[in-house]
Amino acid sequence: MNRSQSGKNGFVYKLSVRIVFTLVVLGIWEYVARARLLGPRSELIFPSLESIGAAFVRNFVKGYAHLSLWNYIGNSMKLLLAGLFIGIALAFVFSGLSTVSRTFSVIYNYVVSVCDLLPGVALLPVVIVIFGVKSGVIVFLVVHAVIWPMSRNIMDGFMAVPMIYVEAGRNIGLKGASLLFKVYLPASTAYIVSGLKVGWARAWRGLISAEMIFGIASCPGIGLFINQMRTNMNNAEMYATLIVIIIIGVIVQYGILSPIEKNTVKKWGMSR
Amino acid sequence: MSTILEIKDLHKSFSDNPDGTEVLSSLDLEVEKNEFLCILGHSGCGKTTLLRCIAGFESFTGQVILNGSAVTSPSPDRIMVFQTFEQLFPWKTVFGNVDFPLKQTGHKDKAERKRVVEDALKKVRLSEYAHYYPHQLSGGMKQRVAIARALALKPKLILMDEPFAALDAMTRRELQNELLLLSQTEDCTILFVTHNIQEAIILGTRNIVLHKGGKIVYDKRNDMEKPISPSSEGFGRIWQEMRDAIYME
Numbered sequence: 001m002n003r004s005q006s007g008k009n010g011f012v013y014k015l016s017v018r019i020v021f022t023l024v025v026l027g028i029w030e031y032v033a034r035a036r037l038l039g040p041r042s043e044l045i046f047p048s049l050e051s052i053g054a055a056f057v058r059n060f061v062k063g064y065a066h067l068s069l070w071n072y073i074g075n076s077m078k079l080l081l082a083g084l085f086i087g088i089a090l091a092f093v094f095s096g097l098s099t100v101s102r103t104f105s106v107i108y109n110y111v112v113s114v115c116d117l118l119p120g121v122a123l124l125p126v127v128i129v130i131f132g133v134k135s136g137v138i139v140f141l142v143v144h145a146v147i148w149p150m151s152r153n154i155m156d157g158f159m160a161v162p163m164i165y166v167e168a169g170r171n172i173g174l175k176g177a178s179l180l181f182k183v184y185l186p187a188s189t190a191y192i193v194s195g196l197k198v199g200w201a202r203a204w205r206g207l208i209s210a211e212m213i214f215g216i217a218s219c220p221g222i223g224l225f226i227n228q229m230r231t232n233m234n235n236a237e238m239y240a241t242l243i244v245i246i247i248i249g250v251i252v253q254y255g256i257l258s259p260i261e262k263n264t265v266k267k268w269g270m271s272r
Numbered sequence: 273m274s275t276i277l278e279i280k281d282l283h284k285s286f287s288d289n290p291d292g293t294e295v296l297s298s299l300d301l302e303v304e305k306n307e308f309l310c311i312l313g314h315s316g317c318g319k320t321t322l323l324r325c326i327a328g329f330e331s332f333t334g335q336v337i338l339n340g341s342a343v344t345s346p347s348p349d350r351i352m353v354f355q356t357f358e359q360l361f362p363w364k365t366v367f368g369n370v371d372f373p374l375k376q377t378g379h380k381d382k383a384e385r386k387r388v389v390e391d392a393l394k395k396v397r398l399s400e401y402a403h404y405y406p407h408q409l410s411g412g413m414k415q416r417v418a419i420a421r422a423l424a425l426k427p428k429l430i431l432m433d434e435p436f437a438a439l440d441a442m443t444r445r446e447l448q449n450e451l452l453l454l455s456q457t458e459d460c461t462i463l464f465v466t467h468n469i470q471e472a473i474i475l476g477t478r479n480i481v482l483h484k485g486g487k488i489v490y491d492k493r494n495d496m497e498k499p500i501s502p503s504s505e506g507f508g509r510i511w512q513e514m515r516d517a518i519y520m521e
Contacts, residue, residue: 164359167329170346172373172425182376186363268362269407 047236055236056243064228067220069244076221079135080207083142087199090143091150096180099158109155116148120206124213135219138210145206146199153195157188190265197257204249276428276461277303277326282334282486284321295321296332296486303429308455308462310476312469312518318486319465323431326463327352338428348377351422355434357414360406360421366393367402370421377425392424393417395454412443419451423458432464436471448474452498469514473507474500481517490517 030049036042047055059069098105120141127137161184169183185192211223222245229238265271284296295318303309311319324330326338328346336343338350353359360369370389379385393399396416406414415435422430436444452475455462466472472479473494481490490513496506 162358164354164356165361167346167352167354168359168361170329171327171350171352172348172376173346174376178376182372183361186361189363264363268405270362 044233044235047239051236052239052243055234056240059225059237059240059244064225065220069222069225069241072220072222072225073244073248075135075219076207076211076223079138079219079221080142080203083139083207084146084200084203086139087143087146087203088150088196091147091154091195091199094147095151095154095158098155099180099184105155108151112148112151112155115144116152118144120144120202121209121213124210128214133214133216135216138207138216138219138221141206141210142203145202149198149202150192150195153191153198154188157191157195158184160191161187189268190270193257193261193265196260200252200257204252208245274305275302276305276307276339277301277463278335278337279326280335280337282322282325282332282336284318284325284330284332284486294485296325299334299486299488301480301488303461303463304478306459306461308464308475308477310472310479311463311465311482312467312472312479312514313482314484314518315467317482317484319482320433322482322486323352323433323463323465326350326429327431348373348425349428351425351427351430353415353418353422353430353432353435355437357411357438359418360414362406364405365402366398366404366406366409366417369406369417370424373421373425388424392420395423395458396420396450410443412439412447415439415447416450419454423454423460426459428461430460430462432462434465434467437467444471449499451475456498469511469518470502472514473510474498479510479514481514483520489520490514 026049029046032038033042033046033048038045061068063069063071094108098108123144124137124141127140131137131140165183165187166179169179174182207221208223208226211221212227213223215221215224215227222241226238226241226245229235229241261271279299279301282296282299282301283294285292285294299318299322311322313319321330325332326336326343327350328343329352343350360366361372364372367389370392371385374385374388379388390399390402393402396419398413398416398420401409401413406417409417418435436447439447448471454460455475464472464475473496476494478493479490480488480492483489492510492513494510496504496510500507502508502511
């Protein structure tokens with residue numbers, strides 16, 4: 001069988017391999033669960049698919065502490081979006097400023113290099129000491145997760161804009177802000193999109209981690225929910241929440257990021 | 273005939289050049305309106321630098337005067353057509369690449385712009401490719417779009433820096449013929465840098481040869497009746513003259 005097949009055949013092939021693989025894994029899971037292969041703890045580690053399915057429904061219908069999982073998802077998304085928005089906006093502002101001022105650029109490059117290495121969760125104790133336990137702390141962590149990789153990519157993207165585009169732009173009278181918005185920005189879309197991907201991945205991980213470490217009663221999120229399921233030994237619910245987290249990731253990846261890529265850099269032949 | 277471009281005592285050296293030699297030293301040149309001026313010379317003689325000074329991309333001392341006013345910075349009245357195929361904006365379609373400069377230079381009326389763009393694309397025989405993106409075009413087609421982009425703006429000068437040098441011989445001939453036709457029918461003045469003597473004779477109404485430092489060693493009108501081919505009468509003589517000028521010590 002030719003594995004390098006492209007087009008429709010390749011797609012059908014890949015899809016069927018994945019479906020079969022998933023079914024096999026689920027089959028093994030169910031066998032281990034029903035045969036209680038892990039002894040007395042078997043039910044905790046491998047709840048049956050049926051109980052996970054029931055827990056999935058229960059998460060949304062009954063939820064925890066009189067709140068459906070929808071509420072937790074909503075809270076998480078609210079904080080995530082606020083953080084992403086602020087982080088991306090600040091990244092654009094600061095990266096833009098660093099094209100204008102050389103001193104600012106030197107300082108900002110230095111700040112980005114240092115802060116980029118600092119895991120957001122490690123900052124958590126410091127941030128809590130400063131701000132207290134508020135939902136703003138989680139927004140802060142999301143901003144921290146997204147602003148540095150995004151800035152790094154925007155600045156690298158601006159540096160990598162071919163001179164020919166800049167000259168073609170200047171030739172028709174573009175300069176300053178118009179050159180920045182009409183040439184530098186579109187020309188570095190490939191870098192900006194890859195910055196978005198890295199930023200999203202870090203923000204998503206950072207959000208769930210922070211929510212698990214300390215839940216905020218005023219704004220409880222998915223991380224808090226899954227942690228409560230562990231505390232209460234509701235293991236089927238725990239697995240069901242993991243599935244929800246994966247689904248959200250898939251929706252963002254294939255529903256938002258991939259279409260952005262497809263309609264920009266891929267359409268323009270700037271990336272394959 | 274009226275003078276459109278006047279260059280007086282042009283000096284240019286690059287600051288990162290350690291021995292401080294000038295790429296162009298005291299160059300004087302006048303170009304008539306509607307002239308097709310071909311500029312030849314060895315690599316490093318300053319042809320491209322001259323064009324870039326006229327375009328306003330380089331700082332220089334001396335004067336470049338276009339229609340009575342001094343050139344200091346890039347402007348849409350002098351449009352460059354570069355050698356590289358990658359001079360189009362990849363995020364815009366063929367139509368967008370021609371339309372965008374018009375929009376930026378104050379052509380507000382969208383319907384009028386559309387007419388101008390379609391007209392320009394028709395002139396370079398790319399009407400059917402208006403909605404294509406640059407990466408879907410061949411090298412020759414991209415250069416045609418660049419020419420259409422320049423024509424649509426109706427600049428005072430079109431500055432062409434070896435636009436056909438990276439094309440295969442057949443496409444090159446095709447584009448030369450098209451450009452010749454356009455230069456004869458359009459109201460435009462073209463400065464065309466090339467390494468190819470035959471190309472210069474076929475296209476130019478006047479040819480100059482530069483030596484190191486931008487010294488003009490050959491400057492003659494080319495009055496042969498167009499279209500010119502290597503079998504045209506007098507072709508061999510001009511070719512030999514220009515070749516001698518290029519290789520003259």
